[in-house]
Amino acid sequence: MSNENGFEPLIIGFTCNWCSYRAADLAGISRVKYPPNVRLIRLMCSGRLDPLFVLKAFAGGADGVLISGCHPGECHYLEQNYKTLRRVALLRNMLTQFGIEPQRVKLLWASAAEGVRFAEEVSKMVEEVRALGPLNWSQIAGAPEPTDEELTPPDLAPPPSSQSQPVMEAVS
Amino acid sequence: MSEKPKLAMYWASSCGGCEIVTLGIGENLLLVDEVFDLAFFPCIADFKVADVKGYPDGYIDVCLFNGAIRNSENEEMAKLLRQKSKILVAFGSCAYEGCIPALSNLTSREATLRTVFLESPTVDNPEGVLPQPRHQVEEGVLELPYFYHTVRSLDQVVDVDYYIPGCPPEPHQIWAVLQVVVAALTEGAPLPPKGSVVGAGDVAVCEECPLEKHEKTVARFYRPYQVRPEPGLCLLEQGIVCMGPSTRSGCGARCPQVGMGCRGCYGPLPGVEDQGARSLTALASVLDVAGKPGDDEQELEQQVEQAVATIVDPAGTFYRFSMAHSLLRRAKTNGAQKEVVS
Numbered sequence: 001m002s003n004e005n006g007f008e009p010l011i012i013g014f015t016c017n018w019c020s021y022r023a024a025d026l027a028g029i030s031r032v033k034y035p036p037n038v039r040l041i042r043l044m045c046s047g048r049l050d051p052l053f054v055l056k057a058f059a060g061g062a063d064g065v066l067i068s069g070c071h072p073g074e075c076h077y078l079e080q081n082y083k084t085l086r087r088v089a090l091l092r093n094m095l096t097q098f099g100i101e102p103q104r105v106k107l108l109w110a111s112a113a114e115g116v117r118f119a120e121e122v123s124k125m126v127e128e129v130r131a132l133g134p135l136n137w138s139q140i141a142g143a144p145e146p147t148d149e150e151l152t153p154p155d156l157a158p159p160p161s162s163q164s165q166p167v168m169e170a171v172s
Numbered sequence: 173m174s175e176k177p178k179l180a181m182y183w184a185s186s187c188g189g190c191e192i193v194t195l196g197i198g199e200n201l202l203l204v205d206e207v208f209d210l211a212f213f214p215c216i217a218d219f220k221v222a223d224v225k226g227y228p229d230g231y232i233d234v235c236l237f238n239g240a241i242r243n244s245e246n247e248e249m250a251k252l253l254r255q256k257s258k259i260l261v262a263f264g265s266c267a268y269e270g271c272i273p274a275l276s277n278l279t280s281r282e283a284t285l286r287t288v289f290l291e292s293p294t295v296d297n298p299e300g301v302l303p304q305p306r307h308q309v310e311e312g313v314l315e316l317p318y319f320y321h322t323v324r325s326l327d328q329v330v331d332v333d334y335y336i337p338g339c340p341p342e343p344h345q346i347w348a349v350l351q352v353v354v355a356a357l358t359e360g361a362p363l364p365p366k367g368s369v370v371g372a373g374d375v376a377v378c379e380e381c382p383l384e385k386h387e388k389t390v391a392r393f394y395r396p397y398q399v400r401p402e403p404g405l406c407l408l409e410q411g412i413v414c415m416g417p418s419t420r421s422g423c424g425a426r427c428p429q430v431g432m433g434c435r436g437c438y439g440p441l442p443g444v445e446d447q448g449a450r451s452l453t454a455l456a457s458v459l460d461v462a463g464k465p466g467d468d469e470q471e472l473e474q475q476v477e478q479a480v481a482t483i484v485d486p487a488g489t490f491y492r493f494s495m496a497h498s499l500l501r502r503a504k505t506n507g508a509q510k511e512v513v514s
Contacts, residue, residue, distance in 0.1 A: 058500065072472055085476050086479070087457075091456075093483070097278060098503045099504030100504065137504075143321065
């Protein structure tokens with residue numbers, strides 16, 4: 001399990017009750033090997049996926065989110081997976097603005113018969129996210145502002161003798 | 173006369189619109205003056221911070237605090253006014269949930285300073301002078317507030333009693349809230365439970381909006397300059413981005429009525445944790461892109477990507493007023509990822 005740099009991505013996976021969860025089940029029953037980095041959460045339909053779930057996963061420390069549902073046209077609830085597709089596409093655009101790479105959100109269509117494919121795609125995603133590195137969102141959102149002591153330079157420069165304005169270094 | 177309750181209003185990182193709209197309650201101001209003594213109100217009266225520091229704790233009965241927490245001075249004033257006030261109200265969208273100042277959470281402190289002091293076309297700063305928190309002169313050390321990396325809402329810095337949403341809040345809503353406070357102070361009427369959002373409704377803006385609504389399906393979205401809205405018809409149905417479905421009512425749906433989609437300034441609906449996620453869901457659901465069983469999946473995904481790309485700035489659109497209160501709170505701006513949209 002352990003990797004050279006010791007980083008094991010944590011991926012939260014959302015699967016639908018009717019296809020993709022059964023694909024994951026089939027992968028298990030068939031003894032297909034794939035990395036154990038994905039924690040699956042079963043929804044009745046991928047259309048149940050509120051984008052909030054994805055944000056919460058990232059804010060709570062996930063490195064990637066897998067969203068999995070029936071193939072388009074095969075949704076148990078007629079067309080909800082089309083809505084999922086739209087939401088995830090829009091969500092990916094938005095997350096890019098937050099600095100979250102689009103590869104961290106994967107949409108995977110898997111029918112109940114596609115256990116092997118499910119395992120393959122999960123393995124692929126784990127490697128992609130591993131290559132991106134840890135996200136550690138709590139450190140990004142909760143980064144402390146400098147304290148009063150940190151703001152005081154150890155030695156304040158003496159006042160300039162000439163009338164010219166003090167020249168400050170530009171931040172890089 | 174010193175028996176009158178004390179009122180304060182302070183601006184942190186804000187535009188001053190909240191003060192203007194408070195004065196917009198019109199002749200009711202005379203009633204406010206009759207009931208309250210002003211204890212601190214830098215916009216309209218000459219008080220010094222030293223005056224506030226001299227007050228005993230809890231001296232101010234009601235403090236209307238507007239503006240986000242952008243720098244160390246904002247934070248210091250928030251803590252001071254919390255200490256000196258019995259009731260601290262986060263007044264307006266900035267104090268409530270970050271508002272426009274918090275949009276800079278999509279970029280970094282360095283990038284903001286660079287834009288403002290070095291790169292903006294109107295800047296004349298050949299020596300690259302940037303604000304420094306401390307500077308030594310002959311008379312001693314001069315201090316400037318430190319500019320923070322992340323903008324926060326008031327309740328992320330101090331304990332807040334009530335929230336009044338809006339950018340700015342509507343005058344009639346401000347007056348309604350003041351009446352409740354006055355009744356509580358003079359007649360002992362009960363105050364709403366702590367932490368309440370006051371001066372607003374409990375339903376979506378759409379409920380207040382008189383535009384005619386049908387089933388909503390659009391093939392793409394338009395920016396305001398790209399299309400002339402048809403009067404009397406729901407803007408969302410015309411493909412104009414409108415946050416009405418995911419925004420709290422209370423404003424009277426003033427923007428949609430003049431053809432401008434709701435921007436979302438009254439904040440999330442009760443019980444909603446993240447307004448942006450709600451807005452995203454609402455808009456993506458309206459988008460009806462062709463797709464039939466048997467279509468090529470990749471082609472379908474391309475069509476959808478083209479359609480969602482018509483929402484040009486999703487983070488800025490969905491979190492225009494609620495970035496500080498969002499689940500993610502800010503963008504990741506260090507490291508190798510590409511520069512975020514400005």
